[in-house]
Amino acid sequence: MTKDLDIVVFGATGFTGRFVVEEICRTANSLHKLKWAISGRSEQLLLEVANIISISSSNNVRQPEVIVADVSNPESLHTLAKRAKVFIDCVGPFRLYGEPVVRVCIENETDYIDISGEVEYIEQIQLTYNDPAKSNNVSIVPACGYDSIPADMGLLFTKQQLDAKSAIPSQIEMFSGFCTGSAGMCANYGTYASLVYSISNINSLRELRKHANRPIVPRVGSKLELLPSRTFDKRVNGYIIPSITTDHSILKLGQQLDIMFNTGVLPAQISSYLVFSRFRYLAMMMFSGSIFKFLAKYEWGRNLLLKYPKFFSFGFFTKDGPTLEQIKQCSFYHRFYAKGISKNRLTTEDTNLINSTEQIKPLSILPHLQPDVEIVTEVKGPDAGYATTPITVVQCAYTLLTEKSNIPKGVCTPSVAFGKTSLLQRLKDNGIEFNVIGDHFY
Template sequence: MASFSTSSARPYHIIIFGATGFTGQFVVEEVARTASEGPKGTLKWAIAGRSKAKLDKVLEQAAAVLSKPELASEVDVIVADVSEPDSLAALCKQAVIVLNCVGPYRFFGEPVVKACVENGAHYLDISGEPQFLESMQLNYHNQAAEKGVYIVGACGFDSIPADMGVIYTRDQFKGTLTAVESFLTASAGPEGGCVHDGTWQSAIYGLADSDKLRSLRKKFGHKPLPVVGAKMKRRGALFFSNEVQQYAIPFMGTDPSVVKRTQRYLHEELNETPVQYGAYAGVGGISNLFKLFFAGMMFWILVKFSFGRNLLIKFPEFFSFGFFSKAGPTRKQMEGSSFRFGFFGEGYTEGVDPTEGKPNAKIRTTVQGPEAGYVATPIAMVQAAITMLNESKSLPKTGGVYTPGATFAKTTLIDRLNKHGIQFSVL
């Protein structure tokens, strides 16, 4: 780990805001682990949230999990609340980077972004909400650019493995990569697995508001990205995938929108060939299909009405067949779980003109890692922050609101992830 710069004006390299939330507590543990990789005291960090008592408890818990009793006395605690702009401003003045773990971001994200931009702190979050991510770009990009502040959303499982995975696949391909499809599969151990219901809530509000996302996108006035090479065929809503040998559906998360924004940046700002992208998720065999069909139908119908949304929010386990829960997964469940992204790319070898004929070369890569939500997500977020602290010269030329791929394409983030359990490889 390299040395970091903090000026006397900013006592902390990193402040974790929302440290007492379900994901926040695991981010705290990951920062503590990362801090111990370098000489003692080189990474200065603090945790923040609404309740001092709860923050103290999170530090005690992290100290116990990591067998580092000194944590509780060494890490500072800052009280700040999303609904109190003065407390956010005071928080942001003290940090080089704020890691924001307070979701759903559509309700609580913007005040933190605003405070970071106004007070000169960089910002990372783990949002999987396209509407929030894109409206931050629309509303704050110019202001962040003027201030030299980097605002980077989707730095968790949504969407670092997908976004950096496409960039990795392109960088490993000899020639012009023109299209990539990704297939996500997740496996659970003997204890099973589930996802905390914060993610479920984001999905409910996201689907309910999908019309607003369409009108938001019109405001950018983007021209369509050029299609280089053969146009990629879209798959159906459900199909048997030979790639992962199971049934698959289009991936419902943020990855397609984040990857597309990255490809737009690389094309428009750096003049690189944009890669077409399709994202899919494996859902297993026939029995899973029935569950998925019923859960999907219920979700689709209920999400349209406020009483239906209230039911979905109140009973996540019932409506998701136990996939989402208010308690979230246990540590045992997390230990047994893992994810794997397969990337299937095609393009044209060096010297072959992509405007003529079909692609003549293929590449297969994978990104795999531990449990996605609360092990891989903190690793991705924290390594993104460490990269930002160490490699400011490799970030985009000006500040602004960016995707992870746009921010970290020219950095060593992938090497750092490889060393921390999220493995990128060519098959």
């Protein structure tokens, strides 16, 4: 099969898609003579994007080929996927438009990544297409935007730092927060629509997991106790609540897939929290969340939510999306407080059990051992949706393009896919920071 395009950006005229195109223009000089294309439903809009690239690009990046394709036209998708080595999908909501693209990529032996943050879609794709992707020697890696890459790769980074201290991971708490400037913070309607559909299908997700038959991640060491909700945590200087975001689900799924794909990355007990600098922000989020949860159950409620995003989100989501000033001023962080167990405390039997490649293990491993090693790590980056997401998805594409032999075939989460590649360093080189900030809790 002749593939004359290195990368295709599908949905290049969308709000996030345009930022992805800009990021390729900024970084394409790191690859030799990148051949790429931009694709979407409207030829006129695609030509406008191509014209902007022609005028503004200062890196002498090749002009992308313009290819019209639409999810509702399978033949156009086949034509696109036949030519591409790596397919970047920016067309959401993914539960409505993602699966046909994944299917076409597998049929045409094209590696696929996307910017999805919809857990039901991600887990359904993993269950349905893992074996076909393996059979066709294809890597399918959803969730390569902000929703998962910083947290998932941050967890991997934290485990690596524990290993460097000769410890196995036991308990890891992740705290996630945002920093804004005077312009405030805002997100695009597409993200909002995905959120509405995700909440409305929470019961479907529960049923999917019941029948998924994935391996159970064993508990290592003494039990990790959950922190009380809506309390002030001095470590992060903010009010916390348990996180039910995509990040947490991807971390849990990634640990299951570490076992399935036999990556050698050891499991840990994980808890995740959202951080709010002021209690009123927490109260607003909880109030809005309650309304969402109720209305999303019903079709009329979903229609209301989708029609009036600004009203139901206290202005956080708008159909216009954030301004450039808001994007410039916003940033995010994930902070990991990790505890491990020194390897020199383990017996030979303990070590053999932990390193066993068997998918079925005891529900609890080393329950009698209290962790004795601590470490604090942090992942930081610019605006989550429109600066970090383009960085992460483009670097994932470059990694797939240049290090295919080091990436598992099948459908897997980012840390499972890119754990043995240069992705961490690529992210560091492009503005996503991974740091060890302490060796004890405080």
